[in-house]
Amino acid sequence: MSENATPDPYANPLVFGQRLQILRTRKGMTRDQLGGLVGKSGSWVKGVETGRLGTPKLEMILQIAEVLRVRDLADLTGGPSMQVHLFSGPGHPRLAAVRAAVDAFPVATQREAPSAAHLQARLARAWSARHSAPNHREVIGSLLPNLIGDAQLAVRQAESGPQRRAAQAVLAEVYSLAQFFVAYQPDAALLWRVAERGLVAAQESEHPHAIGVAAWLATQAHRDAGPGHFDAADTVNLDTLAYLEPLLPDASDDVLAITGALTFEAGYTAARRGETGTAWRYWDQARAMAERLPETYYHPVTSFSKAIMGAHAVTVAVELHQGGESVRQAAAADAVTIPSRPRRARHRIEEARGYQLDGQPDVALATLNQAHEAAPETIKYNGYAKRIVLEEAESKSSARRRRASELAVKLGLLAA
Template sequence: MPPDATPEPFDDLPFGRRLKLLRTRRGLTRDSFGGLVGKSASWVKSVESGRLATPKLSILLRIAEILRVRDLAQFTGDQSVAVDLFTGPGHPRLPAVRASINGLPALTARQAPPVAHLRARLDRAWRARHSSPHHREALGRLLPDLITDAQLAARQAEPRAQRRAAQAVLAEVYALSQFFIAYQPAADLLWRVAERGMVAAQDSGDVHAIGVSSWLMAQAHRDAGDWDAADAVTTQTAAALEPHVADAGTPARAMWGALAFESAYTAARRGETGVAWGYWDTANAVADRLPTAYYHPVTSFSQAIMGAHAVTVAVELRAGGESVRQSERAPAGAIPSRPRRARHEIEQARAYHLDARPEEAMSLLEQAQKAAPETIRYNGYARRILAEEMDSRDASRRHRASALSHKMELLAS
């Protein structure tokens, strides 16, 4: 059972008992959990014991984010408010991508294209993802044929060196697929692709491919709430790659830095301030040694991204003032990728929202919507801020949030 799944005994539990069970599963004390929510340990105890009623929506959403409870109805027991907090809508091209992943091209007589040709197509697909405001639509058009051809090449390529190169390309095609699938209602497909990507990368023996697959696998574990598994993947992979980094090219070095930041992200999610910033420092030192204009096509790791990463660490640590300070030092314009720029603007919005500055938060969400509509539409944190704003007592704030929700097509379904 996934860490965020709710077992049957939850059905008869009051809210406070559910909260206590989920909190303890995450290994959070009342003090640490209360600090993340912005409340005292005694408040947590009172809610868990039933002396205080179920909190209002804004607090519920904050708790759900911290505990990674995906469905608000599952959390509260009220099936009349079913809201999936971290999963966006299904993209129209998802069925075609799923069909390609689940297909069996090896049973056909079709000839695979050359590996070099696949590599060129994959590079173009990454460029399309970074440059398009509707990046899922762009990937959804390209992925079905690319997945099938990469699977064929990994099976047919000869000699052995060529087959290993084909496996490395296949691993990265699966990585690209994860960017398309993420935050859609297709958790089974996401895990299938993550696991296949890891197998292909290991079969290739390519340091960079192994790093990419591990980076994505760690994210999958963390987003599922299994922080220990995420840590194990990043630390073990980074340790295995470190002896090869000095002799590897820039992409492999950047991959090593990206893994260090993933460790920072997971530590921040745990509330481990010193550990999180220590890993951020390690990643920043790696970024400083990269060429100034370099930008890793998969992880976005670069000198330009480290400011955005600092915002994420501060936000995950629930440090409102520090989040805003980091946000002001990290302009989104320095990030060349449209979806990654929009993601950073959403993180900046989280910083201002955490610091109780809703006007600035909404301005940043509006900028993110202009930069990459498909990024904000599928982002659970953006939807959480909008949900709170639409619950505001201020009519102008409710109207502004409603207008952006309509642009994001959140109120049309």
């Protein structure tokens, strides 16, 4: 190239700062927002992006990957693929069958659809199996293809308005179950198809509980897409609360519970934004709703109950980066048993995040082992857990490195 020619901006590989700027911009996040979420300033982010500051250490790279939902650390570092997929786990063996069932369009069949009551009984068994099985993805992945097909068929064959609305309510809940399976797997488009179809089916059902559950899951999908989608999460969440709250004086336990779950979700999103007062205010409101539920009540989809509020308090404190408060809340919540194995594992992961924030990495690793014992398929697909393990595998303490490495093997992080 002559000295007068226009330089090729792609002649050299992108450096870390350039990659960071591209990924941050793609997520619709400002430098100040990213900096605040990783405990740095906006000027620090600018320094890294412009090359004034060097590439951060692995611990900070993993925090950035967590915030930006980077699937492969190579997207940030430009190095060889590490196959970490922090927030998108490995594709489950049953993913293809579930995807095929979601994508099917049963317009021509001579088979008679099961009744809505029959499908509802199968759903109840599926939710029960999900809560009790350590390999819950395998369990519900085996049930979903037939459930999806039968529920779609029931809607198509409904002969009256009430029958069709009842079938749509069941179909919406089937899609809710499917969203638990599809979440954190390498098919974001499938996740959104499931979430959107669940919302449509719930609206068609005109059933408050079905509408609440679909909105609860859509809120999570928007929030997990990153800060640029927090407003969308709030819109779905708060609009649905406005619809449900007038129904509460005469509501069933299930409708009260989904309203409480949505109330907490509003606090969860506020915590992600760093809005401390708003986050705890919503948590207080959700706790008041939980207190109105029977002592042994446990919502089959959201796990909302009296027993879950302590776990929710840990989550709020962790998202607000309040290490000491999260540990205090974890100690208070630990006396309560969470019936659902995957939800119990999720709580242990949140506790581990709190212990790491509080400077107790050894306790964090021990708590992650407890999460693995409760539900291996929960921790395997959880990006927060994987980040902690990878960070501690670089620890200066040989004993801690060994414990982290052993857990990394259990999670499949070292697989090629």
